[in-house]
Amino acid sequence: MDEIKVSICVAYYNRSEYVKECIQSLLDQDYDSFEIIVVNDGSKDPLTGQYLDELDDRRLKIIHQENKGFVSAIRAAIEASSGKYIAIQGAGDISLPSRIRRQASVLDENPQVGIVSCLFENVVFGGENDGLRKRRGYNNGKISSSDFLNGSNPLGHGEVMFRRNIYNKVGGYRPYFKFSQDLDLWLLMIDHCEVEIIQEILYERRMFMKDGVSTDASKQFLQKYLAEFARQCYLDRQQYGKDLVEQYGIHGGLFRLRSTALSNFIATKIINALLVDDFKKLEMNLRFAKNEPITLKLLIAFTLVFIFKFKLGRNLGTHFINKYKSK
16 A cells, blocks of 8 residues: 555444445545554444454455453554544444545645644434534634633534644643543644644544433533533643643642633523433432632522422422523
8 A cells, every 4th residue: 555644533333324425425535545454442232343344445454352442442443553634433423424534635825834634514313303414613713722721612622634743742642631631632743843734524423322422411421521621721731831631630620720611501400400300310410510710600500409499489489490491
């Protein structure tokens, strides 16, 4: 095989029914210089490994390992690759035929750009919204650190391509971040390069209701907490030259600062628990709320908890919540 420019790296765990379609979308790219490295991260579904091994293409390399989690698997894929550029592909997702060519072209023509993304569609698989499609993307093509620090992450992860030399320079994905590992990586890289989003849909990100983060409340909590901690780590590096993970490793989170973003996130969880009479979740969320600063949204949540103790208050509170959510 000639020298490879782009290494497409995939970490796979189960989702056997989508293996062939996902990988075929990469093999069908209208670009010549690429390889595909897939790490099967100890899938419990034996068909996942079987279907991967049945794929026969010189551009494709399959690695089987014991289950160690996404970060370990994607790091292993990158370590086994050789390309100048690294493209990430979400397991079960679809890359449109021109994705790799268009992103590699941006990096070829713009040496200051180190991370390139694109617009994409979120597609729901399973649940009551099965088949629902929603365009997702950032209308601003040029991204700065403030875009990562405020609001939601402007990149989806699976659709991103970046330069290997910058990835190596910052040390790559950090095992500390079980979730939000992509946000942490972008914040490690952002001071070494520019970020660009191609204003064209080149990727289909599938949201699997049976095993995705969006359907698991405990995963949602951890993801949100780690996202806020990744942002704190970036600000600490700016101010002190080193972050808490670098200083204290797995114990760094003990020194996390309180966050208004988490206050508002927990407030939403409190209100949702009230509506469905889930008192265990309510108690858990109230406990977490004690560790965060008071915000207007959290005050409203606390007030609703109080008035829901009374029948009339419950009726008024439910009406208020439904009216607020409908706006």
